Amino acid sequence: MIVPLEHILVLAGLLFFLGMAGLLTWRANMIMMLVCIEVMLNAVMLVAVGGSARWGNADGQLFAIFIMALTSSEVSLALAMVVYLHRRKRTVDTDLFSELKG
Amino acid sequence: MKLYLALILLLPLAGGLINALIGRMLPRKVGETIACGVIWGAFSCALLAYTNFTAPVTAEYGSWLSTFDFKAPIALYLDQFSLILTLMITFVCGLIHLYSVGYMGEEASHARYFALLNLFVFAMLVLVLAANLPLLYLGWEGVGFCSYALIGFWYTEEKNATAGRKAFIVTRIGDTAFGIAIIWMFLLFGTQSIAELNFLAPLAPPGVITVLGILLLIGAAGKSAQLPLSVWLPDAMAGPTPVSAQIHAATMVTAGVYLLARMFPLIGSSPTTLAAIAVTGGATAFYAATCACAQRDLKRILAYSTISQIGYMILGVGAGALTAAGFHLLTHAFFKALLFLGAGCVITALHHQQDIFRMGGLRGKLPAVYWPFLAGVLCLAGFPLSGGFFSKDAILGAVFERGGSLYTSLFLLGLLTALLTAFYTFRMLFIVFHGEADNANHQENGERTLPLVMTITLVPLAILGLGGGVLNLPAYLGEGLLARFFGSIPGFGAMHSSHMEELILQGIAAAVSLLGLGLAWQRYMGVQRSGVLAREQAGSKLFIFLQNGWYLDELYRLLFIRPFVRLARFLWKGVDETAIDGALEGLARLMGRLALLPSAWSTGKVATSLFGLAGGVAAILAYCAWALS
Amino acid sequence: MEQIIFYILAIVTLIATVLAISEKHPVHAILYLVTSLFAMAVIFYLFMAPLVAAFEVILYAGAIMVLFLFVIMMLDLGHPEKGLSPHWKEWLPSLLLAGISIASLTIVTVSRHASSIVSPVSLPIREVAKRLFQEHGLAVELISLQLLFALVGALYLGKQSSPSPPLRPPSASERRAGGEEK
Numbered sequence: 001m002i003v004p005l006e007h008i009l010v011l012a013g014l015l016f017f018l019g020m021a022g023l024l025t026w027r028a029n030m031i032m033m034l035v036c037i038e039v040m041l042n043a044v045m046l047v048a049v050g051g052s053a054r055w056g057n058a059d060g061q062l063f064a065i066f067i068m069a070l071t072s073s074e075v076s077l078a079l080a081m082v083v084y085l086h087r088r089k090r091t092v093d094t095d096l097f098s099e100l101k102g
Numbered sequence: 103m104k105l106y107l108a109l110i111l112l113l114p115l116a117g118g119l120i121n122a123l124i125g126r127m128l129p130r131k132v133g134e135t136i137a138c139g140v141i142w143g144a145f146s147c148a149l150l151a152y153t154n155f156t157a158p159v160t161a162e163y164g165s166w167l168s169t170f171d172f173k174a175p176i177a178l179y180l181d182q183f184s185l186i187l188t189l190m191i192t193f194v195c196g197l198i199h200l201y202s203v204g205y206m207g208e209e210a211s212h213a214r215y216f217a218l219l220n221l222f223v224f225a226m227l228v229l230v231l232a233a234n235l236p237l238l239y240l241g242w243e244g245v246g247f248c249s250y251a252l253i254g255f256w257y258t259e260e261k262n263a264t265a266g267r268k269a270f271i272v273t274r275i276g277d278t279a280f281g282i283a284i285i286w287m288f289l290l291f292g293t294q295s296i297a298e299l300n301f302l303a304p305l306a307p308p309g310v311i312t313v314l315g316i317l318l319l320i321g322a323a324g325k326s327a328q329l330p331l332s333v334w335l336p337d338a339m340a341g342p343t344p345v346s347a348q349i350h351a352a353t354m355v356t357a358g359v360y361l362l363a364r365m366f367p368l369i370g371s372s373p374t375t376l377a378a379i380a381v382t383g384g385a386t387a388f389y390a391a392t393c394a395c396a397q398r399d400l401k402r403i404l405a406y407s408t409i410s411q412i413g414y415m416i417l418g419v420g421a422g423a424l425t426a427a428g429f430h431l432l433t434h435a436f437f438k439a440l441l442f443l444g445a446g447c448v449i450t451a452l453h454h455q456q457d458i459f460r461m462g463g464l465r466g467k468l469p470a471v472y473w474p475f476l477a478g479v480l481c482l483a484g485f486p487l488s489g490g491f492f493s494k495d496a497i498l499g500a501v502f503e504r505g506g507s508l509y510t511s512l513f514l515l516g517l518l519t520a521l522l523t524a525f526y527t528f529r530m531l532f533i534v535f536h537g538e539a540d541n542a543n544h545q546e547n548g549e550r551t552l553p554l555v556m557t558i559t560l561v562p563l564a565i566l567g568l569g570g571g572v573l574n575l576p577a578y579l580g581e582g583l584l585a586r587f588f589g590s591i592p593g594f595g596a597m598h599s600s601h602m603e604e605l606i607l608q609g610i611a612a613a614v615s616l617l618g619l620g621l622a623w624q625r626y627m628g629v630q631r632s633g634v635l636a637r638e639q640a641g642s643k644l645f646i647f648l649q650n651g652w653y654l655d656e657l658y659r660l661l662f663i664r665p666f667v668r669l670a671r672f673l674w675k676g677v678d679e680t681a682i683d684g685a686l687e688g689l690a691r692l693m694g695r696l697a698l699l700p701s702a703w704s705t706g707k708v709a710t711s712l713f714g715l716a717g718g719v720a721a722i723l724a725y726c727a728w729a730l731s
Numbered sequence: 732m733e734q735i736i737f738y739i740l741a742i743v744t745l746i747a748t749v750l751a752i753s754e755k756h757p758v759h760a761i762l763y764l765v766t767s768l769f770a771m772a773v774i775f776y777l778f779m780a781p782l783v784a785a786f787e788v789i790l791y792a793g794a795i796m797v798l799f800l801f802v803i804m805m806l807d808l809g810h811p812e813k814g815l816s817p818h819w820k821e822w823l824p825s826l827l828l829a830g831i832s833i834a835s836l837t838i839v840t841v842s843r844h845a846s847s848i849v850s851p852v853s854l855p856i857r858e859v860a861k862r863l864f865q866e867h868g869l870a871v872e873l874i875s876l877q878l879l880f881a882l883v884g885a886l887y888l889g890k891q892s893s894p895s896p897p898l899r900p901p902s903a904s905e906r907r908a909g910g911e912e913k
Contacts, residue, residue: 002733002734002737002777002778003734003737003738006840006841006843007741009836009840010836010837010840010841011741011744011745013832013833013836013837013840014745014833015744015745015748017829017830017832017833017836018745018748018749018752018829019748019752020716020719020825020828020829020832021752021822021825021826021828021829022752022753022825023712023825024709024712024713024716024824024825024828024829025752025817025821025822025825026752026817027707027708027709027712027817028816028817029757029808029816031757031799031802031803031808032752032757032760033708034799035751035752035757035760035761035764035799036752038764038791038795039748039751039752039764039767042767042768042771042791045771045775045783045787046771046774046775049775049778049780049783050778052778052780052854053778053779053780056854058854058858058859058862058863059862061780061782061783061854061859062859062862062863062867062870064775064780064783065782065783065786065863066870066874068783068786068787068790068791069874069877069878070874070877071790071791071795072790072794072795072878072881073877073878073880073881074881075795075798075799076798076881076882076885077881077884077885077888079798079799079802079885080884080885080888080889081888082802082806083802083805083806083888083889084888084889086806092806092808094707094708094709095707095709097706097707097708098705098706098707099706100706100707101704101705101706101707713824713825713828716825716828716829716832717828719828719832720828720829720831720832720835723831723832723835723836723839724831724832724835726835726839727834727835727836727838727839730838730839730842731838731842
């Protein structure tokens with residue numbers, strides 16, 4: 001372990017909340033929202049790998065790999081959905097999709 | 103006896119029910135026959151009861167109200183007074199029913215009319231024959247309801263329906279006082295039987311008796327149209343004329359007099375109450391007589407004359423002269439029914455023209471109406487030797503005998519009223535039947551021929567009215583039949599005065615009556631007639647004041663109706679709409695606004711949900727940081 | 732030495748991420764993100780996780796980002812002048828929330844007593860694989876199922892079954908009504 005775990009956590013936190021801020025702000029473009037989600041997932045992976053290195057346990061790495069697999073399926077579905085929605089309304093602005101409104 | 107009494111009541115009730123339930127399906131003739139037949143059947147039963155009558159009887163038929171101590175059985179009490187009244191009611195109402203057959207010959211809803219008329223008689227008979235106060239009150243209210251329905255019989259016209267409502271509401275004021283008195287009497291004496299109440303009366307403290315008497319007087323004033331509750335009767339002319347006749351002569355307005363006479367042993371022990379009764383009667387008699395002098399509607403003249411005559415009866419009760427009051431009640435029933443039916447004939451003949459100034463000269467055209475009408479006029483005016491003369495004089499004599507400054511002044515007021523009565527009665531007669539015909543009115547319409555049944559019913563009434571004096575001749579002409587018959591009833595004790603005094607009083611009364619006749623003759627029959635009529639049609643200030651009944655209606659409107667309407671409007675607009683509705687609507691609006699706050703967050707957009715999520719994360723983390731540090 | 736490299740890489744990652752999320756042009760943003768991911772992969776390698784690092788480069792920077800680029804090009808979204816990018820004011824609330832969260836997290840993390848630096852333990856790939864397939868077999872199966880579902884879903888969504896709506900920008904009423912039309 002080369003650096004204290006806290007530093008890794010702070011870095012991961014910074015990345016995660018930067019991604020979150022971007023996710024909140026980029027509501028006009030669904031692609032960018034997905035990009036921001038990738039950033040957040042990356043931060044989670046960093047925590048998992050850091051933990052794995054800290055305690056010498058392979059489970060953290062395995063979870064990082066799981067997350068990666070999960071991300072790839074998520075991204076493929078999400079992008080298919082973006083295409084679908086774009087086909088419906090010719091836009092990727094999420095504010096124009098308010099079907100959930102009661 | 104028990105059977106006769108039951109039949110007297112049940113026959114009109116059955117007739118009313120038959121006409122009400124299936125009258126529309128029956129042929130017109132059958133309905134009319136049933137309606138008239140049951141009344142005459144009741145009259146026959148009353149006659150049979152009279153022939154079998156020996157002593158007062160109480161007949162109990164069943165239990166009606168019975169709760170703990172409170173008992174009000176269906177019990178009838180027949181004594182001389184109620185027997186005579188029953189005879190009079192059934193006879194006069196029978197004639198009125200016959201007359202109605204002719205008068206309402208073209209009316210479409212005859213079933214409703216005759217059903218109500220029969221029920222009216224039934225209610226009045228219940229009132230007269232009841233042995234206890236709740237049953238009497240039942241009849242009392244029944245009379246009120248039937249009068250309401252009959253006054254507003256032609257309810258499609260707003261005016262008539264309003265008159266009906268007015269009668270109902272004004273009499274309701276008196277009924278409330280009467281109801282309070284009934285309950286109070288039960289609390290005091292623990293019984294509702296009239297005979298027991300009269301027997302137990304001396305046990306009650308005098309102050310309570312006075313208040314009870316005043317309450318009963320208010321009740322009687324409401325029903326009998328005495329001051330200050332007299333306003334409904336002139337408007338009650340909106341109903342069909344036979345209904346007016348029935349209300350005025352036989353059934354409704356005499357109920358107050360009957361009640362006071364019936365409860366006289368109870369209330370008679372309080373001089374204050376008696377004075378109040380006498381003053382009410384005297385003032386009403388005078389007030390109505392002045393109003394009658396200025397009316398131009400034939401039926402309104404008769405209405406005011408009824409108020410005036412009932413005032414005399416109340417005055418008689420107040421003077422303790424129950425026999426005289428009952429005597430006047432009888433003769434008044436005959437001649438007032440006669441006058442109303444005669445007026446109905448005139449009105450029918452002139453195509454529902456009621457303005458006396460549009461009449462005139464009918465004597466030659468309607469002789470069959472003129473002569474009976476003249477008989478009625480003589481009675482009403484107290485013309486010497488007519489029935490009305492004796493009965494009115496009996497009352498005035500009793501008031502005079504009573505002595506004291508109050509009763510003496512009331513006697514003088516009564517004499518003045520008698521003068522006015524004679525004046526307005528002959529004024530009516532002269533204007534309507536004498537003089538020149540109003541050609542403009544007559545020629546375009548022509549007189550309608552009257553059904554025979556309408557004129558023939560006037561004859562027995564005229565005979566009874568004129569000869570009614572025989573029933574109770576003054577003492578100097580032999581003892582009166584009624585006085586002897588009533589003598590045994592408590593409270594109906596005979597008045598004793600010297601023959602000389604009585605002769606002098608009768609002389610005065612005759613002179614007054616003749617003076618009124620002379621005044622009217624001089625004013626309406628001489629050369630001045632056309633000028634006087636023109637002046638009266640134009641109307642001077644005093645004339646209009648009297649014509650509007652001293653503006654009593656306006657006084658009511660000013661004192662009660664307008665504040666009430668204003669209060670109601672305030673409660674409606676101010677309290678109900680502004681405060682209550684406003685508060686509720688405001689609350690609903692506030693809730694709606696508040697609901698908009700969270701609902702603004704449910705936009706259905708992804709960004710909003712994400713903001714919520716991020717906010718939650720931030721809040722939880724901030725809490726953790728705060729809790730750890 | 733390794734610490735310095737870590738901090739340099741951390742700074743690179745952060746800057747690249749900031750640029751990625753604030754870049755108006757989607758293609759540029761993707762490229763910045765690729766940079767960030769490369770730096771992250773190196774960080775993973777420093778943490779004795781060469782397998783994860785390799786996957787990061789191959790899967791993330793390679794496959795997924797290329798997929799993004801495909802979609803951006805296919806839908807012709809590479810036009811920041813169309814006004815899709817947020818105004819700077821729109822950043823304020825999200826940055827506020829993010830700032831609160833980061834500050835709180837930092838406070839929470841730092842307030843714990845600092846853990847000592849332990850010597851890194853090497854985890855050979857063989858051991859990782861053994862652990863993966865021996866202990867997390869079920870998870871592996873679930874992940875494979877999930878990938879299958881994603882494949883089916885993507886195929887279904889991509890199939891042009893319904894007739895495409897008229898090619899026009901959404902009108903104001905549609906913006907308000909949301910998704911009433913189907």
